[in-house]
Amino acid sequence: MNKPNLNTVAPLTRRSLLRTTGLLGIAAVPAVSLLSGCATGGSDASSGTSPAAAGATSAANPLGVDTSAPLEVYVFKGGYGDDYAKFDEAIYKKSFPKATITHNGIQQVQTELQPRFVAGNPPAVIDNSGASAMVLGTLVGNGQVTDLSDLLKAPSIDDPSKTVADTLLPGALTATTFDGKVMALPYVYTAYGFWYSQSLFQKNGWEWPTTWSGLVTLAGKIKAAGISPFAYGGQTAPDYFMQPLISLAVKLGGVSTVTDIDNLKAGAWQSEPMQQAAQAIAALVKNGWMMSGSAGLTHTQAQTSWVQGKAAIYPSGSWIEAEMKGITPDGFDMVLGTLPSLTAADQLPVTALYTGASEKYIVPAQSKNVRGGLEFLRIMLSQSAATHFSELTHAPTVVKGAASGQDFGSTAFGSVTKAITAAGDNTFMYLFPSWYPTMATALKTEIGNLLAGRSDAAGFLKKMQATADAVTADSSIKKYTR
Structure with a gap:
């Protein structure tokens, strides 16, 4: 997962992934752009960037993918590794044998891919995760990522009578929804x-x-x-x-x-x-x-x-x-x-x-194969791909029922899937730390004071309320609602 986040490799921890890109992360809306040098083509966050026009569609190709277009896939190689994506790429190749697929497992996402965005030739799909992830809010604001509405409305691979959106767990897309538009796919479901x-x-x-x-x-x-x-x-x-x-x-x-x-x-x-x-x-x-x-x-x-x-x-x-x-x-x-x-x-x-959901996949708006990127995500959301991911990583995905009843030899994974099933629709999360950086900073400081005994419950809540009031009063800060 990014831990998903489920980070676990090298010095990149699952915690740094979740906290940097999302949940705590969530819709990551920064005050300062980490892509300040990027081109800003496309529309703004309120309108989103619609996917490129579909080609010929069919039951086997509902998103209208150009069957011979190359597909570049970049995957954050953290605690989950990147082998799971190779499984999904093989499925894509079977569906579109004329397509050349290039796989890249990386750790410094922003460092390696920012120049591609600046040049206007980003890859088809990116696992935008890790400590060096690009800030999603900035990408959205600059119109650099694709609105995933076409993907979510497409028929699911396992049951064409259901849309892709129908196959997702409750709250899976909350963290990446901007003004009603889903701009990234969080893949790992975190409890x-x-x-x-x-x-x-x-x-x-x-x-x-x-x-x-x-x-x-x-x-x-x-x-x-x-x-x-x-x-x-x-x-x-x-x-x-x-x-x-x-x-x-x-x-x-x-x-x-x-x-x-x-x-x-x-x-x-x-x-x-x-x-x-x-x-x-x-x-x-x-x-x-x-x-x-x-x-x-x-x-x-x-x-x-x-x-x-x-x-x-x-x-x-x-x-x-x-x-x-x-x-x-x-x-x-x-x-x-x-x-x-x-x-x-x-x-x-x-x-x-x-x-919460993390390991956020994006389809860059300026990619030469936007439709291929959307199809790759549709494949990832199939039962076989999601179960394979969980078997490799011991992390649940956002796909309902994937790996249900299995623990793959892990008491941790087994307990998480049971908890998710038992919760049903009774799930929740908070979004304010990534919406408002000053509140994220205050939260870390003030709950630290509470846990260390330097303040009491009343003091903790008073400081957090004061910070929230200051954000409310600051007209320069864009406000979000849910």
Whole structure:
């Protein structure tokens, strides 16, 4: 996945991918362009850039691909590698045997491809991910990426009676929708929550709770066993704890709790659900349940302590297995614990899940084979391609039912697919950090202060509300709504 993000290779981590390109990332709308030297042909973000005209269409070629046009594919070679794309390329080649396919696995996406955009000859399809990803909001604003509406309206490969859009999981396209137009395809579906070692829990007779009071009781038992209940990386990723906090608040107050925050609604950070959720997280700190020294650790160091058994519970997205590959001891058996219900009055079920999608694929508007790029994405969204991806990477895709019931020998993957299935349509996410960079910075600082005990719940919410109010009052900042 980009972790998808599910990053896990070299120094490029899944975390850096998700946080740089999206969820936290999400629609990545920057204040400063990372492609300031790029040509700006095409239309603006409000109108989008429509795909090139289709050629002759048929049941086998619904998008009207030029069957002999070359196809250039660039894939971010991070934690997921790039072999999965070669499988998809082989399917494309079988459908269009006259087409020459060029595969490129890269890590420095912006560095390698920015010159292609400047020159007006970008490739057909790009996995725009990793720490060096191009900023999607800038590409959209410059009219440099293709509106994917034709792809989403096209018949799916597995069942032509359904459109491609019909085959996607809830919320899969939220992060890449600009003014109602989908401008990129996030491929990896990420689930967030608290992670723990199944073998450690079984050894101690612990069970994952369904209520917050049950988690509080469990934390006391873990502490009594000589293990820190929680760990976090205060230096690089204290905001990992924001997903648990928001999950508690949304389950209590409903999805409007987070959409009000994203939409800069007055007083949204001071809502009752947000107050109760922040108080619950602050209580973990007050009770001494954070691993000592967490505030000074990077996320990698904190995760290492976790897999070494020094802490029992760690907040993260489902890229965690890939990110800790090679470090996690055999038999650790990590699994995802869905956030418990905060109160008996929660509006959403305990199975409701914070999710996001990453590993964002784009089809450049100036590509010489836009239709081929769209068809390649249609292939990626087939059951066979999506299942193959999950088998290779232990990461779920945005395709409904792909790899359903399979775990490929991974307790982590198995737990994630079960959680996604159980959640159904009860999924949610927040978008404000990538819409408003100043809020992203404030969030990281203020939740770090909360977790380190330097502020309390009221102080955390007050600072975040003040930042939101400042963004609202700044007429120079473009506002987004959902």
